Amino acid sequence: MCAKKVTIREVAKRAGVSIATVSQILNGKAMNFNPLTVQKVQAARDELGYKADHLARQMVGKQSKTIGILVPEITNSFFSTLVKGIEEELLFSGYISMLCNGGFNGAKEEKALLELAKRGVDGFIIASPSISDEVLKEVLQVKKRPVIVLDQKTTAERSDEVTTDDFNGGLLAALYLKKMGHTKVAVIVPDLATENISCRLQGFLTEFPQALQIKTKLSKSGGQAVVAELLEQNIEAVFALSDELAFGIYLGMRQNGKSIPNDLSVIGYDDVEMCRYVTPALTTVAQPIYELGKQAADLMIKRLATPTSPYVKRVLPVKLEIRGSVKVKN
Amino acid sequence: MCAKKVTIREVAKRAGVSIATVSQILNGKAMNFNPLTVQKVQAARDELGYKADHLARQMVGKQSKTIGILVPEITNSFFSTLVKGIEEELLFSGYISMLCNGGFNGAKEEKALLELAKRGVDGFIIASPSISDEVLKEVLQVKKRPVIVLDQKTTAERSDEVTTDDFNGGLLAALYLKKMGHTKVAVIVPDLATENISCRLQGFLTEFPQALQIKTKLSKSGGQAVVAELLEQNIEAVFALSDELAFGIYLGMRQNGKSIPNDLSVIGYDDVEMCRYVTPALTTVAQPIYELGKQAADLMIKRLATPTSPYVKRVLPVKLEIRGSVKVKN
DNA sequence: TTGAAAGCGCTAACAT
DNA sequence: ATGTTAGCGCTTTCAA
Numbered sequence: 001m002c003a004k005k006v007t008i009r010e011v012a013k014r015a016g017v018s019i020a021t022v023s024q025i026l027n028g029k030a031m032n033f034n035p036l037t038v039q040k041v042q043a044a045r046d047e048l049g050y051k052a053d054h055l056a057r058q059m060v061g062k063q064s065k066t067i068g069i070l071v072p073e074i075t076n077s078f079f080s081t082l083v084k085g086i087e088e089e090l091l092f093s094g095y096i097s098m099l100c101n102g103g104f105n106g107a108k109e110e111k112a113l114l115e116l117a118k119r120g121v122d123g124f125i126i127a128s129p130s131i132s133d134e135v136l137k138e139v140l141q142v143k144k145r146p147v148i149v150l151d152q153k154t155t156a157e158r159s160d161e162v163t164t165d166d167f168n169g170g171l172l173a174a175l176y177l178k179k180m181g182h183t184k185v186a187v188i189v190p191d192l193a194t195e196n197i198s199c200r201l202q203g204f205l206t207e208f209p210q211a212l213q214i215k216t217k218l219s220k221s222g223g224q225a226v227v228a229e230l231l232e233q234n235i236e237a238v239f240a241l242s243d244e245l246a247f248g249i250y251l252g253m254r255q256n257g258k259s260i261p262n263d264l265s266v267i268g269y270d271d272v273e274m275c276r277y278v279t280p281a282l283t284t285v286a287q288p289i290y291e292l293g294k295q296a297a298d299l300m301i302k303r304l305a306t307p308t309s310p311y312v313k314r315v316l317p318v319k320l321e322i323r324g325s326v327k328v329k330n
Numbered sequence: 331m332c333a334k335k336v337t338i339r340e341v342a343k344r345a346g347v348s349i350a351t352v353s354q355i356l357n358g359k360a361m362n363f364n365p366l367t368v369q370k371v372q373a374a375r376d377e378l379g380y381k382a383d384h385l386a387r388q389m390v391g392k393q394s395k396t397i398g399i400l401v402p403e404i405t406n407s408f409f410s411t412l413v414k415g416i417e418e419e420l421l422f423s424g425y426i427s428m429l430c431n432g433g434f435n436g437a438k439e440e441k442a443l444l445e446l447a448k449r450g451v452d453g454f455i456i457a458s459p460s461i462s463d464e465v466l467k468e469v470l471q472v473k474k475r476p477v478i479v480l481d482q483k484t485t486a487e488r489s490d491e492v493t494t495d496d497f498n499g500g501l502l503a504a505l506y507l508k509k510m511g512h513t514k515v516a517v518i519v520p521d522l523a524t525e526n527i528s529c530r531l532q533g534f535l536t537e538f539p540q541a542l543q544i545k546t547k548l549s550k551s552g553g554q555a556v557v558a559e560l561l562e563q564n565i566e567a568v569f570a571l572s573d574e575l576a577f578g579i580y581l582g583m584r585q586n587g588k589s590i591p592n593d594l595s596v597i598g599y600d601d602v603e604m605c606r607y608v609t610p611a612l613t614t615v616a617q618p619i620y621e622l623g624k625q626a627a628d629l630m631i632k633r634l635a636t637p638t639s640p641y642v643k644r645v646l647p648v649k650l651e652i653r654g655s656v657k658v659k660n
Numbered sequence: 661t662t663g664a665a666a667g668c669g670c671t672a673a674c675a676t
Numbered sequence: 677a678t679g680t681t682a683g684c685g686c687t688t689t690c691a692a
Contacts (some may be wrong), residue, residue, distance in 0.1 A: 007685060019664045023687055034661060054448045056685035058385050066449060067429075074417070075603070080410045087404070087431050091438070096445050098396075099429040101417050104668045108421070118384045119396060197344050220607065242495065247607040254609060273405070277577040279584060279609040337669055348679045353671055387667035389684045622689060663692080668685105675680070 006048045010230075015044035026052065058120055065095050067300060068116030070109060072102045072128045076244065077272040078289055079127065082150070085293020086125055093301050095122075102128040117145075123300050127151045129194045146303045148296050153194060160299040161313040162292055166196045169285040169318040170203025173239050173267050176283075176320055178207055180330035182237035182265060186212040188226055188245050197241055200269060204239055211239075223248020227256060230264060237265035237326065243272045246282055246325075261327035271321050280324030288316050336378045345374035354381065388450055395425050397630060398446030400439060402432045402458045406574065407602040408619055410458065412480070415623020416455055423631050425452075432458040447475075452459040453630050456479045459524045476633045478626050482524040490629040492622055496526045499615040499648040500533025503597050505567050506613075506650055508537055511659035512567035512595060516542040518575050520558055527571055530599060530615075534569055541569075553578020558585060560594060567595035567656065573602045576655075577610055591657035601651050610654030618646050 017037060025033055025041045044050075058064045067090055071079040085320040088096045098121060100112035109128055116124065127150040145161050177185055185208050189201055197218075205211060214229055216222040224244040230238055230249070240246035246268035253260055260266055260280060268275065271286030295314055301310070340347040347367060355363055355371045374380075388394045397420055399411040416426045425561050428451060430442035439458055446454065457480040477489050484547055507515055519531055527548075535541060546552040553575040560568055560579070570576035576598035583590055588611060590596055598605065601616030625644055633639070 005685090008430065008687095009685080019686080020663060020665090020688080021661090024662090027687080032661070037661080051448070053685050055385055055388050055450050056668090057687080059389055059670095059685080060687045061668070062687080064449075073414075074404070074408045075407070075414050077407070080405045080407075081430075084403075084405050084431055087429065087435070091430065091442060091445070094445070096442075096449060097429055098595075099413075099427055100421065101414055103418070112421060115421070115424070118381070119394075119426060120385050220603075246605070250609070251607050254611075258648070267391050273550075274577070274604055275607060276606075277604075279580065281584075335669090338671095339669080349669090349680055350671080350680075354678090357671080364681080382676050386684090387671080387685095389669080390671045391684070392671080507691070661692105662689090664680080666687105667688085668687090670684090673680100673682085674691105 005006060005323065006050045006051070007051070011041065011050045013042040014048060014185070017041060017213075017244045026279055038138060043156070045126060046236055049120045060274050063122045064120045064302065066098055066119070066121045067297075068094050068098045068100070068113070068119075068121035068124045069243065070100050070102055070112055070116075070124065070126045072130050074099070077274060078242070078244075078270050081272070081289040082293040085290040085295075086297045087293075089294045089297035090301070093297075095297075095301065104128075108186045117210070118269075121145070122304055123147065125150065125296050125300060146300060148300055149264055149301075150292065150296055151194070158311075159264045160303055160311050162295045162299060162316065163196060163313075164287045164316045165318050166199035168231040169269060169287070170200035170239075171206055172203075172318065173200075173269070173285050174204045174207035177237050177239065177267060177321070177326065180237070180265070180326055182326075184236045185205055185238065186230060186235045187239040188214050188216055188223065190222075190240055190241065191215055200241055216245075217246060220244050220248035220251070224252040224255075227233040227252030231258065233262065237267070238327065240266060240268050243268040243270040243275055245285070245286055247274070247278060250278055250282075250304060261325050265326040275321070275323065283325045284321050286319050286321045288318075292316060335383070336380045338380070338382070338588055341371065341374045341378055341380045344378060345370040347371060348607075394450045396449070396451045397425050397627075398427055398428045398430070398443070398449075398451035398454045400430045400432055400442055400446075400454065400456045400458050402434050404431045405410060406428070407604060408574075408600050409571070411602070411619040412457060412623040412626075415620040415625075416627045417623075419624045419627035421630070423627075425627075425631065434458075451475070452634055453477065455480065455630060457627050461473065468470045476630060477501050477638070478630055478633075480622065480626055481526060482625075488641075490633055492625045492629060492646065493526060493643075493649050494617045494646045496529035497533040499599060499617070500530035500569075501536055502648065502650045503530075503599070503615050504534045504537035506652070507567050507569065507595070507597060507656065510567070510595070512656075514566045515568065516560060516562060516563065516565045517569040518543055518544050518546055518553065518571055520548040520552075520571065520578075521545055530571055546575075548572055548575060550574050550578035550581070553580075554582040554585075557582030560587060561588065565594065566659065567597070570596060570598045573598040573600040573605055573612060573614055575607060576614070577604070580608055591655050595656040597656055605651070605653065613653045613655045614651050616649050616651040618648075622646060 008019045012022045030038045102109040123146040125148045214226050216226045232267050246266050268282045268284035271284045275282040275284050338349045338352050342352045360368045433437040453476040455478045459482040544556050546556045576596050598612045598614035601614045605612040605614050
């Protein structure tokens, strides 16, 4: 019933060779052996259905083929899409993802990272803005493991990097609003901005240096909270630094009996799937989120394969996705 | 710089005892030892910052404190919320989640399960409808590992179980539609229904046995595709077996220049976060999704602690969340 | 071309 | 109360 684990020893016995021979042959060193031996070993392996034990292997210092992933909030469509991209690319190459949800909680993030490290992950992909450099360093102390940091501050020459063209994204949003004739615009900014968010803001402010900046949390409820002020200030159009924020604004507007885009134009950022399904469909700056995940995973896999190659940086393009939430002013 | 791994041997040396003593004392068997020895060992551990190697431990047959999780589509708000619940509860107890995304792809799911098994997970939490019983059995063959299956067919006495009260959910939806005066109703059903979906349907049909049943994919695009028929048949109110489906219907209606709830009332299922943010806010049957995840994790942890205890089954309540997508007919 | 043997870091019988 | 020793399943020198 319970198929006992078949070990390398049994394969060796069956093939009439030593375990060392089996190990070698099954690990790509077959060319150094007598073809006949190779045959026998492979046959034995197949007959017994032998699979090398992952754990034992790790113990002797091989890779675990496991990557630790840390995101702040998997529930957020942006991150779930990102994770999907990472996970798919990773699994395709035989890597497994260990996912942790930071929950914007420094302590939890640290714990998660530690637990991941304990389990011998080969590398980390971290998309959590609040993770501090010190924690990062500490975790990586024991064993030099590659890290890729996503969607936040850059790690300046200490790792590979994928980002999207945030500055341009902000610019695109501004240009479009301008083209639609808006002048009294506002931009919603988070209490403390990560580097990528700042870039977006920079890009936007290039065209609208005098835009009203309203601080809030970068979340749906944050967006909702900001509507009152938007209305008060008679803002015509608002740039939400994330779609989440925009969705919150949608709700806030409805609660105030106002409509989009008639009473307020809004433009989002990210192009999360739900953008198409809200009413009106949300005009937004699209990041290739899924692709971002894939690229990060790809970079990680490559890094693991050639640990000493020079760090690379990839920046992905963004584009404006025009839908129905910005009206043309005449 | 690179803090070398400190092993049990060094702790032993430092404390002037044998490695066995260290192992014992650090594993809860301190009561059998001379308090003085215990002191010394703990001191040595702290001074050296010793942490037992997870992998080595697993090798000698201990738990890996890692749970494999398989969902069909992490991008789907239902599953990401579920995963969040699972992950948080698990991490709290020192377990790490290994997440795989099945993508409704049997082959990928199988591969994922295999990879998880290879890495020595202590148990599986599976929320993927298409996973077959055979695959499940095969994966569990090698080592008897507990499984909890979620959001699909029940595993009938072969494992612990958490479900929500699906039948009642369907009933609730029907009752509400009836109360609002609707008679010409339809229900959207998936091409092939999992057991929980069937239950919802059953519950609904109890009150509306003659409801028009339209088959489609259980997704946003599936919902969108079904709008034409809804309109054609002059349906007044529709029960979508998932919120995703409902969102698709929203889009389809808008594309047809129709409005909700004036031209069509819709009631969803799940109570995903976005329900509040679409326009009009979606009336839906709320499942405690996050709680479902937590309970599943909790059951898993308990099972691992006491592997031979009798299987338990928990069923969580659902409730109707009334918002703005169903109009009262007069 | 192949095999013997030494670990990897830990736990658990079995001794003392 | 504490130490000795035998593995766990594998990879990897080093000898033969």
